[in-house]
Amino acid sequence: RKEVEQDPGPFNVPEGATVAFNCTYSNSASQSFFWYRQDCRKEPKLLMSVYSSGNEDGRFTAQLNRASQYISLLIRDSKLSDSATYLCVVNGRDSSYKLIFGSGTRLLVRP
Amino acid sequence: EPEVTQTPSHQVTQMGQEVILRCVPISNHLYFYWYRQILGQKVEFLVSFYNNEISEKSEIFDDQFSVERPDGSNFTLKIRSTKLEDSAMYFCASGAGDILPNIQYFGAGTRLSVL
Numbered sequence: 072r073k074e075v076e077q078d079p080g081p082f083n084v085p086e087g088a089t090v091a092f093n094c095t096y097s098n099s100a101s102q103s104f105f106w107y108r109q110d111c112r113k114e115p116k117l118l119m120s121v122y123s124s125g126n127e128d129g130r131f132t133a134q135l136n137r138a139s140q141y142i143s144l145l146i147r148d149s150k151l152s153d154s155a156t157y158l159c160v161v162n163g164r165d166s167s168y169k170l171i172f173g174s175g176t177r178l179l180v181r182p
Numbered sequence: 183e184p185e186v187t188q189t190p191s192h193q194v195t196q197m198g199q200e201v202i203l204r205c206v207p208i209s210n211h212l213y214f215y216w217y218r219q220i221l222g223q224k225v226e227f228l229v230s231f232y233n234n235e236i237s238e239k240s241e242i243f244d245d246q247f248s249v250e251r252p253d254g255s256n257f258t259l260k261i262r263s264t265k266l267e268d269s270a271m272y273f274c275a276s277g278a279g280d281i282l283p284n285i286q287y288f289g290a291g292t293r294l295s296v297l
Contacts, residue, residue, distance in 0.1 A: 102284070105285070109225075113290070114288040114290050115225060117285060117287070120285065158225070167237040168277060169215065169227045169230050170215075170286055172226070175224065
């Protein structure tokens, strides 16, 4: 089983649509959870950390379900500029705090 | 806003040559990392560095790779004898480490092309 698993997409949606991405992780000892955004041939950029209580940042809402080892990201009112690859990322309890990346879900927002 | 900087942005080298990739982490961070991303694939962990020593390395980080923090600001990745399969984007990251949620910030990357 992959450590972090995501649907690769692409998700092709019109501007203004709501889109949801899901992710599962295999290590129940994982401690921190993130969504990063990556534009083509650029570095990963932190979109938001994910907490069990759920958290929202403008049009973006993230949820964590530790029992199911499942993370989600909801994007409301999609903009053209949201087109990117969204990376589900976890880190564990090891002393290095290394990040483990999913393969990413590609989002295309069309006019 | 503080950022991680990497140089060069693109490095072209011949197979068998040594390359050094450079990074300046965020100044008050204590944990430093190298990741790589082969074109079309996911970001993979290579090595972490804390307190002037390697804290963890992946299977990819074999004897051809080494890291160093030669002074108070730079963090380098050396590949001793490059192979074709070393062609990838190499990202440096830094983080505060033991402060949850352990956020890491990435540099813009060095694209390594081995010919």
